[in-house]
Amino acid sequence: MRQEMLLGTQRVNGDGVLEIGGCDAVALAREFGTPLYVVDEQCLRDKCRAYREAFAAHYPDSHISFSGKVLTTTAVFKIAHQEGLGLDVSSEGELYTALRAGIPAKDIVFHGNNKSQREIERAVIEGVGRVGVDSMEEISALQEAAAARDAVVDVLVRVAPGVAADTHTHIQTGRVDTKFGFSIVGGAAKEAVEAALAAPNLRVRGINCHIGSQIMETEPFVQAVELMVAFAAELRDALGFVVEELDLGGGLGVRYLPEDRPPTLDEHARAIAGALRAACERRGLPLPRLIQEPGRSLAGEAGVTLYTVGVVKTVPGVRTYVVVDGGLSDNPRPALYDARYHAIVANKANAPRTKTVTVSGKHCETDTLISDLQVPEIEPGDILAVQTTGAYNYSMASNYNRLPRPAMVLVRDGRAEVIVEREGLEDLVRLDRLPPRLRD
Ligand SMILES: Cc1ncc(COP(=O)(O)O)c(C=O)c1O
Incomplete structure (x- = not known):
């Protein structure tokens, strides 16, 4: 059987289910809903430390800054700083996030x-x-x-x-x-x-x-x-x-x-x-x-996005579309620059990959997330884990089609903690204003 690409602390447990940070991915999807950004804390910490140590070994007078644009959340910034990294920001919003995370200004490059x-x-x-x-x-x-x-x-x-x-x-x-x-x-x-x-x-x-x-x-x-x-x-x-x-x-x-x-x-x-x-x-x-x-090399492999499979549609003689409950709004990279991804059906992680499908999102665009992905028999309700989504996914996310942005959980040693709340419908209209003349 072909070896799976398992990153960070990912493993397949005895029930054939993908685990990240010791957490069952299907249970995470059930508890927190999907789409769900999952951040593997150990993987993120290991990458930060390994990067710093590699440069310290070859060039002692070196300093590593985490590039904050890739995964802009206070918890992630805090972790990078705890691992001895500074932070680079590119806007007032990123700077504000860093300061709210408690990163001292002197450790920030603007x-x-x-x-x-x-x-x-x-x-x-x-x-x-x-x-x-x-x-x-x-x-x-x-x-x-x-x-x-x-x-x-x-x-x-x-x-x-x-x-x-x-x-x-x-x-x-x-x-x-x-x-x-x-x-x-x-x-x-x-x-x-x-x-x-x-x-x-x-x-x-x-x-x-x-x-x-x-x-x-x-x-x-x-x-x-x-x-x-x-x-x-x-x-x-x-x-x-x-x-x-x-x-x-x-x-x-x-x-x-x-x-x-x-x-x-x-x-x-x-x-x-x-x-x-x-x-x-x-x-x-x-x-x-x-x-x-x-940025990418620290956070990229630490991130996984969990989706629930909805429609599975075969266009005879052409292809099978597997449609998930997110897409362009939580990951614009395939549309932006033809980025390619790999994914595991989390609840069938050991099953042989016998079919080739195209994974699409639910947006009013042809928002292909992955072309020609090999999967096991796949059906509505399966949980698809798209790997390497830790960089430039959440931080580039939008509300296109008014999809609320997903929650983000930090997983480690079997524990999952929310580090970004899922947006709700109220959040989507929070900034809308209806001028009096438009109110009946
Ligand atoms: C000035 C600067 N530094 C660092 C980075 C992080 O790059 P990467 O995520 O490829 O490591 C970027 C990315 O755009 C950047 O513009």
């Missing part, structure tokens, strides 16, 4: 490519550890906001190194043609560093980049290191500025499908640390503090 005036002021007022500046407008606005409060803000300058990582174009973010940061090619990045250095209330600590996401090889990261270090040498030669901190963003890929083989954390850390040491030595630069901001 990114974002179009921060509002309010966000810039919030960053200064809260005293976040670093602001990643992304445009000339922002450098001026941040300087002004800091001066008005007599504050000095530590900044990183976001650089587009010109790396086209082999991933979907929507998540390639380090090319020359990008809305993010300042391009090294053409000199914009140098001008930005110069402008930030000239701002009396900004202290430039270094440079940052993020080349893309779901990257399945080490080479693009090595290339980014080479380009960033070459740029650091240019800054030293042209401006006399020595980069103290090099923030490489996130990007490491995860297993969505059984055949996916992302680099191990050891390979990833070894490649980046080795390239950084060699490049700095070649250019006579002191070794900078290395910052990483992984």
